[in-house]
Amino acid sequence: MSQELTTLIEPRSEEGFVETKHIRDITNRAMAFIKSGFPLHFRGVSGTGKTTLAMHLAAKIGRPVVLIHGDEEFSTSDLVGGEYGYRVKKVVDNFIHSVLKTEEDMTRRWVDNRLTVACKYGFTLIYDEFNRSRPEANNILLSVLQEKMMDLPVAREGDDYLKVDPDFTTIFTSNPEEYAGTHKTQDALRDRMITLDLDHFDRDSEVGITSSKAQMTKKNAEKIVDVVRGFRETGEYEFAPTIRACIMIAKVVKTRKASISARDEIFQQICLDILTSETSRIGIRQDQGNAKKIIVSLIEKHCNTNGFLVRTKSDKKKVPVSTAKAA
Numbered sequence: 295m296s297q298e299l300t301t302l303i304e305p306r307s308e309e310g311f312v313e314t315k316h317i318r319d320i321t322n323r324a325m326a327f328i329k330s331g332f333p334l335h336f337r338g339v340s341g342t343g344k345t346t347l348a349m350h351l352a353a354k355i356g357r358p359v360v361l362i363h364g365d366e367e368f369s370t371s372d373l374v375g376g377e378y379g380y381r382v383k384k385v386v387d388n389f390i391h392s393v394l395k396t397e398e399d400m401t402r403r404w405v406d407n408r409l410t411v412a413c414k415y416g417f418t419l420i421y422d423e424f425n426r427s428r429p430e431a432n433n434i435l436l437s438v439l440q441e442k443m444m445d446l447p448v449a450r451e452g453d454d455y456l457k458v459d460p461d462f463t464t465i466f467t468s469n470p471e472e473y474a475g476t477h478k479t480q481d482a483l484r485d486r487m488i489t490l491d492l493d494h495f496d497r498d499s500e501v502g503i504t505s506s507k508a509q510m511t512k513k514n515a516e517k518i519v520d521v522v523r524g525f526r527e528t529g530e531y532e533f534a535p536t537i538r539a540c541i542m543i544a545k546v547v548k549t550r551k552a553s554i555s556a557r558d559e560i561f562q563q564i565c566l567d568i569l570t571s572e573t574s575r576i577g578i579r580q581d582q583g584n585a586k587k588i589i590v591s592l593i594e595k596h597c598n599t600n601g602f603l604v605r606t607k608s609d610k611k612k613v614p615v616s617t618a619k620a621a
């Protein structure tokens with residue numbers, strides 16, 4: 295008899311999940327593909343909300359979630375199962391996290407891994423960044439997705455194959471193939487899933503997410519988002535700044551009690567630190583010089599509130615930062 299040891303995740307959207315028209319639209323399109331019985335694949339650059347959306351969809355589906363992160367070291371047995379020595383057995387039930395029975399033994403026996411468990415019980419499988427695993431490790435998915443059958447190795451006593459439960463659903467995410475540490479997906483696998491290409495969020499969603507994650511007013515979040523989006527539009531970087539930059543700036547601003555104003559040097563410094571480093575792989579000062587100038591001018595454009603005029607060099611001398619902050 296095979297054993298199971300799989301951590302199930304409660305199907306729940308992440309805390310502070312924001313649903314704007316843009317996000318609802320993606321969710322509805324994705325849900326229609328899932329309801330039509332197709333594996334779904336969110337593809338996009340870093341920070342486009344793939345993992346968060348996958349969890350949100352899983353919450354809508356409502357079945358327990360099995361989460362796998364793609365890994366260079368993965369082999370098929372990491373997905374399907376293998377023979378292990380020491381085992382603590384948990385009997386998995388539909389009740390999340392509840393363990394009905396545990397027992398320990400020292401004999402080598404077959405242990406089902408996450409993919410097998412998800413197929414058997416009809417759980418939702420989120421295979422995050424699946425193209426970080428080597429393509430041959432993912433070959434097992436070809437028959438699972440197409441024939442709804444999983445070939446089982448001889449070592450696992452019992453049937454030669456497992457019939458996939460009709461409730462089994464798959465959501466894949468991946469970064470573009472040119473990203474470091476990713477593999478090219480085999481055509482046959484890519485052809486079995488419906489891919490939704492995600493781009494950076496729209497302004498409304500970025501404001502909503504920044505405000506929700508940093509617990510900041512929308513008005514303040516807007517200023518940060520406009521600086522980040524303005525920088526994104528310039529193309530003066532190696533990697534486009536993402537929503538993560540907005541969230542980071544907002545959180546650090548709160549920690550440092552800085553004001554979101556062109557007059558606040560701390561705020562400027564936070565923006566410069568986060569935006570120049572997030573968008574380049576190697577911190578070459580020369581290259582960052584231009585980016586810094588752009589960021590400072592964007593801050594002056596978008597964060598020049600409270601009736602302050604754009605700060606010029608001469609007015610910088612006249613108005614100490616502390617005064618500006620108090621004003």
Ligand SMILES: Nc1ncnc2c1ncn2[C@@H]1O[C@H](COP(=O)(O)OP(=O)(O)OP(=O)(O)O)[C@@H](O)[C@H]1O
Nearest residue numbers: 310311312339340341342343344345346347503537
């Ligand atoms: N709808 C949303 N509501 C609230 N926060 C969100 C939402 N979508 C994304 N986020 C936040 O934005 C950030 C990036 O999202 P996420 O991690 O899902 O991106 P990703 O595309 O999976 O990135 P990567 O490719 O780097 O893994 C996270 O901090 C996440 O919490």
Ligand SMILES: [Mg+2]
Nearest residue numbers: 344345346467
């Ligand atoms: Mg992710």
